[in-house]
Amino acid sequence: MSTFRSQHSGWALFKGLAFASPFLIGFGVLYAWPILASGWYSLTDFSLFKAPRFVGLANYERMLADDKFWKSLYNTLYFTFVGVPVDIAISLAGAHILNMKLRGQALWRALIYLPSIVPVVAAGFLWRWLLNAQYGFVNEIARWFGLAQPNWLADSAWGGVSVLILMLWTVGGTMLIYLAALKDVPVDLYEAAELDGASHWRRFIDITWPMVSPVTLFQIIVLMIAFLQVFTQPFVLSKDPGLTAQSAVGPGDSMLTYSIYLFQNAFMFLKMGYASAMAWVLLFVTLAITLLVLWSAKKWVFYGNR
Template sequence: MAEATLARRRPSRRPAWAGFAFSSPWIIGLVVFMAGPILVSLYYSFTEFNLFQSPRWVGLKNYATLLEDPKFLGSVFNTAYLAIIGVPLGLAFALLVALALNFPVRGQPLYRAIVYLPAIVPVVTASYLWRWVFNAQYGYLNQVLGRVGLPQPNWLADPLWTKPAVLIIIWWGIGATAVIYLAALKQVPQQLYEAAAVDGANGWQRFWYVTWPALTPVTLFQLIMGVIAALQIFAPTYLLTQSRGNGANGGPGDSLLTYTMHLFHNAFVFLKMGQAAAMAWILFLVIGLLTLLILLTSRRWVHYGSE
């Protein structure tokens, strides 16, 4: 009798094994197609490997070679430029758009759809569309600038204007960010605005002391995702610098040679798989450190509802 009671109290392992069995396809896929290649790439980063010969161990040579490569340093500068300028200004622009879309005006759903539409356009289609818009001779942008008496830059051939052209494309697609901000604005309690108005707060004070604190958690998420996306930017710069019959070359003066494009060139053009793997791991560590830094500093400026 006592043994039967003890057996009933003993937890059954069958549900646990059943759970592992149902999740085994995903676990196997994770190990074989993700975790395995990630660990192999770490090994390759310490080797000289060109896909046709066996990897040869070279230690930290790949990392040291990258630090002496002017193209590598240039790609770091170009990527940092796009991230430092593009992400903060993109968030600010998206917030302004969300505030404008939050006003109750006639045709509001149509305006929201127009703002969000660029976010669902495929990146390849958008990049080729903007190549046409940025054309120095017959592009619409220069035609508009010429009619209002403004300079008409050679957007894709002048190193001074190539990165601003990419920033325009990035900011053109901030519809998804604006929609997230718009959803967060809907969650701000209306009674807080009423209490601030009773206390005599003006429009700026209501935004700074009521709206902005409520938006800081969303801004933290948008900032982290924006930094990660900016550091991995590839398709727009690659397609804008692609010549007819030739692959992408980084643009005039390598002004659009981003980090991931240089990684792509090392891996699939020059077949320097070891250096490409080293670049991938450097990028992984930089993204991890920046994410950790943002999370640590968020304690000072992010406000949650319970605080």
């Protein structure tokens, strides 16, 4: 009897592995092997035209003296630590407004989400026109109100702001997730607070924020990863996206992000070993920030069982 059971369980295991084999093979070939290979390549001097030569931690040491590495890391962290809070604030405020009983509510939701379905490259070229210093629509509006008309795409002080504007243009997706979370907040909590004389701000702090804090944690992590990996928006906005070693990405490299510099080293300068080392550094930076957010969540995220 025990022999039959062992044979039956072995056959069931074989069938399960056979059923999952397409995924396991795909994961191994497309994910696991490239990850392990990049770890090895990060310790080598490797390009597409010569065999890898082991150099130890030389690629990582080189980063310490690479000005463009630090510039790209600074820009990326700037976009992340400025863009994510602004995205969260706009999304939560917009969702709160959309959650009210407004006329044409479905239309407003559709209009707000519409930019999220526009291809990023197309949106980038659209915003290059909107932010043009001479005939752009944004500066035209500023001119009507007598405001300053900055040279968005040619001034290093405004290059990073231009990238943030394009990234925040798709805030509608985050807003709709918040809207779904607000729909789950029990209405009787607001009614009880209103009877107690609580103001709108007090109701938001004591009811709305705790109820949507788990969603906020999710949004922060997802947005943070997206901002740390940003590539397309600055690449399209830049008039000369660093296609040569001497050219800058945006005015004064103000649009040079970590992913763009990694791309340049890997596929333009063919420094695969250095690019692999950069990829691992980005992984550890992302992991460190994510763990920090999860650790801090113990103090500001509230769950129903607590």
